Amino acid sequence: MKYRSAFDIIGPVMIGPSSSHTAGAARIGRVARTLFGSQPKKAVISLYGSFAKTYKGHGTDVAIVGGLLDFDTYDERIPSSLKLAEDAGMEIIFTIENTVTDHPNTVRINIYDDKKELEVVGISIGGGTIEITELNSFKLKLSGEHPAILVVHNDQFGVISAVTNIFAKYEINIGHMEVSRKEKGQMALMVIEVDQKIDQNVIAEIEKLPNVTQIIRMVE
Structure with a gap:
């Protein structure tokens, strides 16, 4: 991958210890929410690779849920996102997957409300940069950085x-x-x-x- 600037390597302004595991995870969650069009009532978050191994220590769990709550990477509420999601009536389920994926920082997010559901697969590729690689079983490449x-x-x-x-x-x-x-x-x-x-x-x-x-x- 080619980086456009030093900030793609250093990472964005963010809450959390890791641009890949925290900022990138928050962005994936936020893009999933944007694609869904509203705050979901339920989210099943399946973690793969290094996301699965280090998600609690690196704040990947709170970051993804923060994104689903529409928090940006630097939002100071991210560390409290699990409690805030519970307060908002959003059910959160984490699953750890052993399947080997093409990229080590991979998450599958299934989100639901009373009328619709959406499945998104995203990867965090470094410096807070992400790609959405799958939407409702359609293969794609979406960065979330452009209109x-x-x-x-x-x-x-x-x-x-x-x-x-x-x-x-x-x-x-x-x-x-x-x-x-x-x-x-x-x-x-x-x-x-x-x-x-x-x-x-x-x-x-x-x-x-x-x-x-x-x-x-x-x-x-």
């Missing part, structure tokens, strides 16, 4: 070009984009990260496109 939308759509001809044409119409530059699908002709997912804020009128126009079924917007 982004996730477009759920039917795998049909012309959908991708229709979406990118709307971005071109509004002169929005796409920095990263990828498409994944589970089966040909079935549900697919577009991940689009851009260089500037995505206005609501852009979202509304994409929502009206044929074969687009859902848009998940990352809050900038």
Whole structure:
């Protein structure tokens, strides 16, 4: 991985002893909450690799839950996040997994409320930098550092070009984009990260496109 600046190595302003195990974990939790769209009522947090071995000593547990409570990496409430989650009525379950993953700092977060559920897999790759690598079994690569939308759509001809044409119409530059699908002709997912804020009128126009079924917007 290439680092853009010294701060990617040193890490962000944060609560906790480790940029990878604490700041990165908090960011994964916060991106999961953002993708969910609200504070969940229940979270099952499955830890792998070094996350599983050191999560209490490095504050990975309180960091992830802090992220689910929408706390930033430097929020002084993070050490108390387990109690604050309990006070907020959020049920938290931690599981330790023995499966060997591609990256040692891996967490799977399943979050729920009365109407919806979401599964997110994230990795902390150093200096507080993260990647979301899986969303509801879709493989992807999402940093959470840039304005982004996730477009759920039917795998049909012309959908991708229709979406990118709307971005071109509004002169929005796409920095990263990828498409994944589970089966040909079935549900697919577009991940689009851009260089500037995505206005609501852009979202509304994409929502009206044929074969687009859902848009998940990352809050900038």
